[in-house]
Amino acid sequence: MIKRNSWLVIVLLLFVACQPNKQKNEVQENRPILMVTIEPLRYFTEAIAGPRFTVESIVPRGSSPETYDPTPAQLLALADSRAYLRIGSIGFEQVWMDRLMANAPDLPVFNTSQGIDFILEDEGAEPHVWTSTVNARIIADNIATALCTLDSTHTAEYLHRRDSLMAVIAQTDSLCRSLLLRPDADRTFLIYHPALSYFARDYGLHQLPIEEAGKEPTPARLKALLDLCQKEKVNIIFVQPEFDRRNAELIARQTGTRIIPINPLSYDWQSEIIKAAKALAPNNNSK
Ligand SMILES: [Zn+2]
Structure with missing residues (x-):
């Protein structure tokens, strides 16, 4: 008898526990x-x-x-x-x-x-x-x-x-603005896929995409990017999760630049934008 009652209690508890979720799902549906x-x-x-x-x-x-x-x-x-x-x-x-x-x-x-x-x-x-x-x-x-x-x-x-x-x-x-308009902030950055074109325009930055028209860079393009890294004092290479990072790692090794993962396709829009700005601001660079 006791055993039977305790089963009933468990069943009732489960029933009660499931109710709010069920209601919530119905509203969402x-x-x-x-x-x-x-x-x-x-x-x-x-x-x-x-x-x-x-x-x-x-x-x-x-x-x-x-x-x-x-x-x-x-x-x-x-x-x-x-x-x-x-x-x-x-x-x-x-x-x-x-x-x-x-x-x-x-x-x-x-x-x-x-x-x-x-x-x-x-x-x-x-x-x-x-x-x-x-x-x-x-x-x-x-x-x-x-x-x-x-x-x-x-x-x-x-x-x-x-x-x-x-x-x-x-x-x-x-x-x-407060991060990027400092005179000592990075003005140029590398990125695998050019997802920050409008971000760069807003703050007067120069975006250098590694890929060319959606394709892997040619050896000539890689050489040109290495030269630009020296000339424009690039410190940061942004990489995105959807793209291969071998070329970014190659450039980083040859120029001493840092790879920073960003995700411009994230739901968390604000923190991704701020992450990019912070990476280019001098106080946040471990130089
Ligand atoms: Zn894209």
């Missing part, structure tokens, strides 16, 4: 889904959407948004989404956007890069727009406008949260 391309855009969108939407990024952590292909499950999930927010013109969007829209013709699409002053290259606009605080303000404004269009009854709420995000962006920008 009922929220409309906003699909975005990359994790930093999920960060900006969640900051403004608050609890009103579930935000999902289509390019998963650790994948390159230049080359990612969506899974069949993602294509199905897209048809059930409330809207798609694109970052602008990153490789995945160039290749897949038309097909995604053909698959879900009624899905509203918002371009969060609208109004950005693009760096133009041979193939079009430089796509890494989100690594700039100047651009982040425009992206935040575009997200807020999109959410107010989708759900006009909560306009005041979205605008209020946009202003809070703007404060985070402004704080990030002033910290970067």
